[in-house]
Amino acid sequence: MTGLPPLPVVATWFRRAEVAPGIARIEEPHVHEFLRANIWHVRGRDRDLIVDAGLGVASLREHLPDLFAHDPILALTHAHLDHVGSAHEFSDRRMHRLSSVDAHTAASLRGPELAELLGFDAPGIPDLLIESAPIGFDPAAYAIRPAPSTSPLEDGDVIELGDRRVTVLHLPGHTPGSICLFDEASGALFSGDVIYDDILLDELQESDIDQYVASMLRLSILPVRTVYPGHGDPFDGGRMREIIADYVSARRR
Template structure:
């Protein structure tokens, strides 16, 4: 093994950062992951059930921290089966996803940029290492793989995730991937958008992407009464920003 795999990165045992967004919503980040794979996971508290929207890379264990912080295990909803969305999925008993996403047989992934680019068939120039720290001294960068998870419920368009005191509606919005979904709280206009929409360049050229479907999904999204978007990457944004991002893609995409 290359000694740099173990010794060149600093150790950061506090791998996750938790930020309360409101009384029921918590943002979960992995701050020591570099830009391409630095993703948001969202925990939404309900009266009868909690939901976790995506779960990060799986570099460090997430489920025990959620149990300690919130007192119970959430249902995990995977917006799509890319490594930054489902890396920790194997830790959870309840895993819900669209049936077109290969949750049970995911691509292996890598934490080395050139290896990941080759797996994706992309000519991207990525950093040699996609982490800037490691969770413990013995962590093996080259041993990283996305572990399969067993879906316990298929989610399709219009399905409802019932948390007891409020519900989230599943929106099937293909384009970034065949089974990409978002969750929408029609009561307060909150959208958990996954990678369907975020405030940066939208990726429609990955394996399984479809620009035509992406455009149709975004047109549908533009017509919904979304008040705030909690995206899979970057900062949250309001309805006017959502419209500008969609219009820019449709104009130039």
Template sequence: MSAARLATVDRWFAAERVGNGIMRIDEPHVHELLRGNIWHVRGADRDLVVDAGLGVASLREELPELFANDPILVVTHAHLDHMGGAHEFGDRRAHDAEAIGAPRGTSIRGPELAEQLGLDEQLPDLLITARPAGFDPDGYRLRPVQATTRLGDGDAIDLGDRRFAVLHLPGHTPGSLCLLEEASGTLFSGDVIYDDVLLDGLHESDRGDYAASLRRLRGLPVRTVHAGHGGSFDGERLRELIDAYLGD
């Protein structure tokens, strides 16, 4: 579909509360490859936002509640569908191995993005099916940002009444992160694991690292997974997905 023929929509984001103080936000007019989840976690002292979408529309303008309680943004990895809106946040955290200041994939044109990332699949010319008012798809630019805090394995995100352990689980990208709330067994997994075919053949992927990360993840006390794409699932499904990938 050409950019000129795209329908204009009044609201770009869709949001749903999934319980336990957590809201899931996504972009329904985006191709499934790039239709990532943004997670908002309410905290007593501060809120947590995990990933920031494509940056096609302003999170601050459409979802001001994300910014009401001094949010900490954790960018799980430096792909455009996870860091596009990161520039809107003052507190941005990512792993040192993730090049959020010079991300590799920067286009919403399918063939161009496939070449940039090393995707071996046919993609439509344009990876959105509608546009917010005033947005020109041909003018899309991913805005690089700098992390205000660099995260490492074993660090913690403290919201006052909730605490998330930072897990460095490379493979999909060198600096891929997950966040685990050990008290509830809640995992925010980014693109380390989701209920679909895992992308492990990108230019910056490493299959050996990926396998080691998944073996580590399998042994953790995870009860609920909120992934970077698609729906949430339980710990049993997590282990099924890992076993299928590893061939165990």
């Protein structure tokens, strides 16, 4: 492996914005858009819910200590590196029983190497997937710290926050253990990589297109009002149904 060029060092790694009452989006702006994922912080009366855990390049506990102040439940939508990196920092970690964060989790910040590990073609993927680094970080030493599930999830499980509750939907296709979290009272869907407003990845080594189509059809009939996706901006239920219709018709051709 060739050496890495020195990266600019930044003191602030995460960017946070409130996008709805009690719902904040946390991003990693110095990560290349291919890997830049959302972390969602949902405030509850009794406990907070954190959906996904970023790339693990910087410590969430160090940079955003208030995320840990209200007995948080971490729920992972699936076990790809850009969603699980800081999972080890949480004590209550929940993910589908088919997902695991361990020594086998594919992890590299080198574009071509990551493409090979995940099993997809990515012509033009940059050599390095971060543009800056937090203080003291060595990209060549990047790895995912093991973070076993403390509470495996199944379809239909409910996560209680006091004044909010979300239901686990097992929607395989992108990965076997992909889940969405649905707040039926508000119509909010935390969708991970099951659906976002860009090209959906259904040809990775562990993907399954037939399952993906079935998951999309299941999602299409839910009363979703706002989607908080794993990548990119939130969108409404109408846009969700358009993305689903486009995906399903393309895959049925």
